[in-house]
Amino acid sequence: MTEEGTPSVTPAQAAPNLGRDARFEREVLSCLPDLSRFARSLTHDATDADDLVQESCLLAYRGYHTFRQGDDARRWLFRICRNSFFRQRSRASRFEPIDDAGDPAAESLAMAYGHLAAVQRGEGDLFDRIDVGPAINRALRELPSSFRVAVVLVDMEELSYEEAAVVAGVPVGTIRSRLFRARRLLQDKLFAHARDAGIYPATCATKKTADNQ
């Protein structure tokens, strides 16, 4: 987006950015609920999320001249928010090494094998036996942040792989790799949670699997 909406002279001299600000309010601030939800998914803390939202909006305002008319403001904000989140984590010396080694096709196979093994253990009815919502939220918090971002963007915010890749600032193949790995980890954690909750009797084999999570 250019500065074409910026008035040059009177009567907007007192408020030279009025047109730009009105557009920013209409296009960007209208996304606050989405941005707030995304920030909450990243931080898992309401206060941290609000701070991240404010920081993201300030960065968005300062860089609004780089926003191209017609682009998706929500995805643009998500990208700013995601970058800000990782920058803050880096400053706090809590940066996590990113594991992108997973081959997407192999992760899909591992997912199916994991399900097959669960069926053979008599755990195939997991979703009928427990409310997995709380377990998913806990498991999401335990995921490496880069994996969690992929899940949030694709599964929760319903972005395509390509859109999620743009937001995350990585190639599409990396998003697939992280997403598929994350889903498999979530599946493993849900089965472990069900066993820990006593839904299924623990066996030596399953105990070993759970210990390896």
Next chain:
Amino acid sequence: MTITLPETTVPTSAVAAIDCATAVQRLWDYLDAELDASHMAEVEAHLRGCSECGPHFAFARKLAEQIAASRTAVEPCEALHERVVAALAAEGFRRARPGTFDPPRV
């Protein structure tokens, strides 16, 4: 356990047969509708004829649905909106309609 298969636009005669490993390797790409039409049709055709793979796809679909359902519900928050506007004002931002909070879309 059953799964709902989307309509395919690829003629059945043009669909190549794939084995279970290939179908499962495409599991997430298929469920996320990220495959091209011909690859989608190949997976669909395989699932129609394979009783082994269907449950894996159904379970994976259910997992994705449960993940989506766990999305945090965040209501439009006037306090956060006002806080952000106040922070922006320090940068020179001027809102079009001062003092109003128009609950944005959720």
